[in-house]
Amino acid sequence: MDTLLATLVSGLVLGSLYALMASGLSLVWTTLGVFNFAHGALMMVGAFIAWTVSEAVGAGPVAGVVAGTLGAGLIGIVIERLVIRPFYASRNMLLVTAMTTLAVTIILERGAQMIWGPRLKQLPPLVDGEIRLFGNAISAHEALLLVAAPVILIALWRFTVSSKIGRSLRAVGQNQDSAALIGVDVPKAFALAFAISAALAGLTGALLGSIRFITPAMGSEPLTKAMIVVIFGGLGSLGSTAGAAYLIGFIEAFLVLWVGLYWTPFALFLLMILVLLLRPNGIFGKR
Amino acid sequence: MNDTILEVVDASKHFAGLKAVNGVSFGVTRGEILGIAGPNGSGKSTLFNLITGVPFGPTSGEIRFQGQRIDRWPAHRIARAGLARTFQKDAEFPDLTADETLLVCGTYNGRLGRAAALTRSDEVLGLVGFTDARRGIPSRNLSVYEKKQLMIASGLMSRPAVLMLDEPASGLTKPEIESLDRLLVAVNASGVTVLLIEHVLSLLLSISQRLIVLNQGSVLAEGNPAEVVRNEEVITAYLGGRKQ
Known part of the structure; x- marks a missing residue:
C-alpha cells in the first residue's frame, strides 16, 4: 500500500512537470501550427538564467524563477523572429521549422x-522542508510544483477562453486569413504565443532546477516526454494535453515500479507507437 | 466618379508565369452594390485577395481606399481601416461560438471595449436575423445559412465602409438565397457599400446596381447588370463559345 501511494505521488510530480512542458508545446502548435523542438532547450536556458540570478548574482531563488521565466520568454520572441517568422509563407513550414528549431x-x-x-548546477528549493502526502514525505518544493502546475494550467486556459488576447490567439490558430481580416495582427499573435510558451518552458526549467541537476542537455528528456504526452492527448486542446500529461506521469511512475528505470523509456515509446497505430489523433482526440 | 470610395488602378497579380489578375482597373462608388461575376478561375477571388492583402497584395498596380494607398499595408490594417471581407469557406473559426467570433471582431477590428462589442454583437446579429439560441454553440455546428449570417455579421462588427462578399449564396437553398437578397439590401441601406462576387446570377441581377465581368484575369465587361449579361462576349466566356 505504501509503495502504491508513493508511486502515485511520484506520478503526480512527473505529471505536473509534463503538463507544464506539454501545454507550452500545445499552445504553439494550436496557434502557429509549428512543433517547437527547441522547447526543451528553452527550459534548460530558463534553469540556467534562474541559477545565475539566484546563485551567481545572489538575488535568491524567487528572483531566479522570475528571471528564468522572463528570460526564456524573451529568447522565445527572438527565436520566433529569426527562425520561424521567415518561413510562415513556406509550403513546407512544418518541416522547415522542425529543422530550424532543432x-x-x-x-x-x-x-x-x-x-x-x-x-553540474542546482538551485536551492523555493520552499524548505518536507510535506507528508498520503503518508509519504515529499519535499515542500515538489509539493509547490504539484500546486503550481494546475494553477498555471487553469490560468492559461482561462486566458485563452475569456481574455481578449486569448480569444484572438484561438482565432489565429483556427484561421489566419480570417483573423487578419477581423483586424488581428497575426505576426504579433504568433510572437506572443511563442513568448508565452517559451516563458512556460523557462518557468518549468527554473522549478525543475532544484529537483534535478541543471545541465545543457537537461531539456531533452522532458521534451521527449512532452512529445509522448502531446501524441497521447492529441495536440488540440489544453484540457486533453493536461489530462494526458498526468496519465503519462502515472504510467511512467508505475512502469518504473514494475519494469524498472532501464526499461521504462522503451515501454513508454512502445505505448506511444500503439497509440499512433490505434488512435492516431490521441486518446482524447475527436477526429 | 466623384464619390469613389475604392479604386483599383491597373492591378496585377502574377504567379510564376500565370497572370491570375492582369491590369484590372475599376472604381467603386460610395453606397452602391457592385456585382463581380466571371467563370471559375477568372480571377475574382484573387482580386479580393489583392484588395484586402489576404493572403497577398498585388504584384503591380495601386489600390486606393478613401483616398489612401493601401496596397502595401498589412492585412489587419486594411481591415481596421474599414474594408471588411468574407471568404467562400463556410466557418471562419470552427471552434469559436458566434458570440466569441463577434467579440474578437469587435475588440480588434472595431476597437471596441467589451461592453460596446457585446452591444454591437446584438445589433448585427439582429440585423442578419441570427437566432439567439444558436449564439453559444461552436460555429462548425451551425447550418450553412447560419454560417453565412455569422460571416456577414462579423464583417459588420466594425461598421465597415465597404463589405466584400465572396460567393455568399453558394450552398444555399432558393428560399435562403431570397433571405440573403433581402439581408444584403438591408445592409446596403444601412450605409455600407457592397462588393459582391457571385455565381448565382439571379441574386446578382436582383441587387447589384453595376456589374463587372472578369475573364482570364481581365475586365471583360462593365455596366448595367441587365445589359452586361446580354453582352455577346460575356455569353461566350460563360458558355464556352456555344450560341445561346
Whole structure:
C-alpha cells in the first residue's frame, strides 16, 4: 500500500512537470501550427538564467524563477523572429521549422556549455522542508510544483477562453486569413504565443532546477516526454494535453515500479507507437 | 466618379508565369452594390485577395481606399481601416461560438471595449436575423445559412465602409438565397457599400446596381447588370463559345 501511494505521488510530480512542458508545446502548435523542438532547450536556458540570478548574482531563488521565466520568454520572441517568422509563407513550414528549431536546440545547448561550463548546477528549493502526502514525505518544493502546475494550467486556459488576447490567439490558430481580416495582427499573435510558451518552458526549467541537476542537455528528456504526452492527448486542446500529461506521469511512475528505470523509456515509446497505430489523433482526440 | 470610395488602378497579380489578375482597373462608388461575376478561375477571388492583402497584395498596380494607398499595408490594417471581407469557406473559426467570433471582431477590428462589442454583437446579429439560441454553440455546428449570417455579421462588427462578399449564396437553398437578397439590401441601406462576387446570377441581377465581368484575369465587361449579361462576349466566356 505504501509503495502504491508513493508511486502515485511520484506520478503526480512527473505529471505536473509534463503538463507544464506539454501545454507550452500545445499552445504553439494550436496557434502557429509549428512543433517547437527547441522547447526543451528553452527550459534548460530558463534553469540556467534562474541559477545565475539566484546563485551567481545572489538575488535568491524567487528572483531566479522570475528571471528564468522572463528570460526564456524573451529568447522565445527572438527565436520566433529569426527562425520561424521567415518561413510562415513556406509550403513546407512544418518541416522547415522542425529543422530550424532543432538547430536552435543545438545552438542553445552548445551556447549554455560555453557560458555556464560543464559543471553540474542546482538551485536551492523555493520552499524548505518536507510535506507528508498520503503518508509519504515529499519535499515542500515538489509539493509547490504539484500546486503550481494546475494553477498555471487553469490560468492559461482561462486566458485563452475569456481574455481578449486569448480569444484572438484561438482565432489565429483556427484561421489566419480570417483573423487578419477581423483586424488581428497575426505576426504579433504568433510572437506572443511563442513568448508565452517559451516563458512556460523557462518557468518549468527554473522549478525543475532544484529537483534535478541543471545541465545543457537537461531539456531533452522532458521534451521527449512532452512529445509522448502531446501524441497521447492529441495536440488540440489544453484540457486533453493536461489530462494526458498526468496519465503519462502515472504510467511512467508505475512502469518504473514494475519494469524498472532501464526499461521504462522503451515501454513508454512502445505505448506511444500503439497509440499512433490505434488512435492516431490521441486518446482524447475527436477526429 | 466623384464619390469613389475604392479604386483599383491597373492591378496585377502574377504567379510564376500565370497572370491570375492582369491590369484590372475599376472604381467603386460610395453606397452602391457592385456585382463581380466571371467563370471559375477568372480571377475574382484573387482580386479580393489583392484588395484586402489576404493572403497577398498585388504584384503591380495601386489600390486606393478613401483616398489612401493601401496596397502595401498589412492585412489587419486594411481591415481596421474599414474594408471588411468574407471568404467562400463556410466557418471562419470552427471552434469559436458566434458570440466569441463577434467579440474578437469587435475588440480588434472595431476597437471596441467589451461592453460596446457585446452591444454591437446584438445589433448585427439582429440585423442578419441570427437566432439567439444558436449564439453559444461552436460555429462548425451551425447550418450553412447560419454560417453565412455569422460571416456577414462579423464583417459588420466594425461598421465597415465597404463589405466584400465572396460567393455568399453558394450552398444555399432558393428560399435562403431570397433571405440573403433581402439581408444584403438591408445592409446596403444601412450605409455600407457592397462588393459582391457571385455565381448565382439571379441574386446578382436582383441587387447589384453595376456589374463587372472578369475573364482570364481581365475586365471583360462593365455596366448595367441587365445589359452586361446580354453582352455577346460575356455569353461566350460563360458558355464556352456555344450560341445561346
